[in-house]
Amino acid sequence: MPWPTLNDPVHDSQRLFRQLLAAMSEPGTRYTLDAPQPPDGEIGPALWGTLLTLCDLDTRVWLAPEWDTAALREALALHTGSRVTECAEEADFALVTPDTMGKGPDFSLGSDEYPDRSTTLLVVLDDLEGAEEWRLSGPGIADCRVLGLGAAARPLMARLIANQNHFPRGLDTILTCGARLAAIPRSTRIEEGA
Amino acid sequence: MNGYNFAYLDEQTKRMIRRALLKAVAIPGYQVPFGGREMPMPYGWGTGGMQLTASILGAGDVLKVIDQGADDTTNAVSIRAFFERVAGVETTTATGTANVIQTRHRIPEAPLAPDQILVFQVPIPEPLRFIEPSEQETRLMHALEEYGVMQVKLYEDIARYGHIATTYAYPVKVDGRYVMDPSPIPKFDNPKLHQSDALMLFGAGREKRLYAIPPYTRVESLDFEDHPFEIQRWDESCALCGSRESFLDEVITDDAGGRMFVCSDTDYCLTRRGELA
Incomplete structure (x- = not known):
């Protein structure tokens, strides 16, 4: 069955982009995306909507083995035209799980001169409302913001805390679960506990 | 809309700019290169x-241009008319009712709200350009955080x-890292960049080049302990x-030395006059 795409590509992608822009501007704030739902067992609408909004023939996408299905590859090629790459360092976007980050593929952090040439992580999470609390501060956050995530997110968060040492190089992260997402750009300072 | 895509730019160009904008927000004050297109104006x-x-605007947005x-100068009127025509969006002159405000060289006097986005027009984005003409060198200076020369320039003053x-x-220095040109806004407006409620x-x-300051970001104007930053x-x-609080323009009224000072922010001034009358 072919995957669904945006009903109105121009205005739907604009609406989704503004939510992504708001999410990136206010790290740790959750947004619910009204985006098409891929078939059961595949990625959620927030992640699919993000891919449809940001990917095209100029972008390369890296897929974690557990989400690398023929259906997703076909849908990406059909609806976005973006290329799937096996080389983590080449990826503009990487579809990952917290476990992937524990295993440590070398995604691009950008260079000191061009820190923008880095991979954006698109993370599939089991929940975006967990009991383990992370305290976020930095640009986009008035004082501090507490983001609760499941225990499974731990290897990812450990990697993102280490990420801060490379600033301005680094990974930007969009966390997704079903139709919801939140972002943690590299500028965000993360501490464990509320 | 006469054969143009919504908001003039094609979708692939918008996506390219949108990806660059997300990176710009993630690295506050860093200049992201983008594939700038030719627009129907110089x-x-x-x-x-x-x-x-054009890349952020939606059909439901209300646009203000200053x-x-x-709001009533040539540049503002032309750009507002352009987006009315190619995007069919509602436009306004009231700062409070706009979602997206495009500005040339000012920040409105009225405080901005969290859901507003301020878009600045920038002539020369590189603050170090007048000191170091080579792009390769300035990029290296940003990479190494080598900003002493900027302090020397202020010291020479x-x-x-x-x-x-x-x-x-x-x-200004953004979040303690990148030195950034806030575009030719008067230094009077610099304090409004600091911990702003709105995305810039x-x-x-x-x-x-494009760059960004997310809301609630530390933005400091460069200065010295014994010569602290001051506004006009x-x-x-x-x-x-x-x-007595707004930024004033001096207007010559005749050829006999007559002059008056008026608010540069027309919406702010008109609103106040409406309230005072």
Whole structure:
């Protein structure tokens, strides 16, 4: 069955982009995306909507083995035209799980001169409302913001805390679960506990 | 919409700019190169700001455009008419009712709200350009955080004039890392960049660079302990609305030395006059 795409590509992608822009501007704030739902067992609408909004023939996408299905590859090629790459360092976007980050593929952090040439992580999470609390501060956050995530997110968060040492190089992260997402750009300072 | 895509730019160009904008927000104050397109107006008229506005604008947005604070100057009127025509969006002159405000060289006097986005038109995005003409060198200077030369430039002002003489495009440091050109806004507006409620995006069309300050970000104007940063002050008040807090323009009224001071922000001034009348 072919995957669904945006009903109105121009205005739907604009609406989704503004939510992504708001999410990136206010790290740790959750947004619910009204985006098409891929078939059961595949990625959620927030992640699919993000891919449809940001990917095209100029972008390369890296897929974690557990989400690398023929259906997703076909849908990406059909609806976005973006290329799937096996080389983590080449990826503009990487579809990952917290476990992937524990295993440590070398995604691009950008260079000191061009820190923008880095991979954006698109993370599939089991929940975006967990009991383990992370305290976020930095640009986009008035004082501090507490983001609760499941225990499974731990290897990812450990990697993102280490990420801060490379600033301005680094990974930007969009966390997704079903139709919801939140972002943690590299500028965000993360501490464990509320 | 006469055969144009919504908001003039094609979708692939918008996606390219949108990806660059997300990176710009993630690295506050860093200039992201983007594939700037030719717009139906000359460089220097706000082509960078327009490309950003076109990439973020939605059918439900309300757009305000100002030029030096005024809604009724040529640049502002033209850009507003352009987006009315190619995007069919509602436009306004009221700061409070706009979602997206494109600006040339001012930040509105009325405080901005969290859901508003301010888009700046930037002529020369590189604050170090007048000191170091090579792009390769300035990029390296940013990478190494080598900003001493900027302090030397401000010091030379003090040595020559006894005070820092830079009055507009006054350099700032964003979140303690990148030195950034806030575009040629008067230094009067610099404090409004600090911990702003609204997202601020900067676009330079000729130089093909864009950058951003997310809301609630630390933005410091460069200065010295013994010569702290100060904004402009006037002895006069606005001749029309009487404001003592706003940025004033000096207007020559005749050829016999007559002059008056009026608010540069027309919406602010008109609102005050409406309330006072």
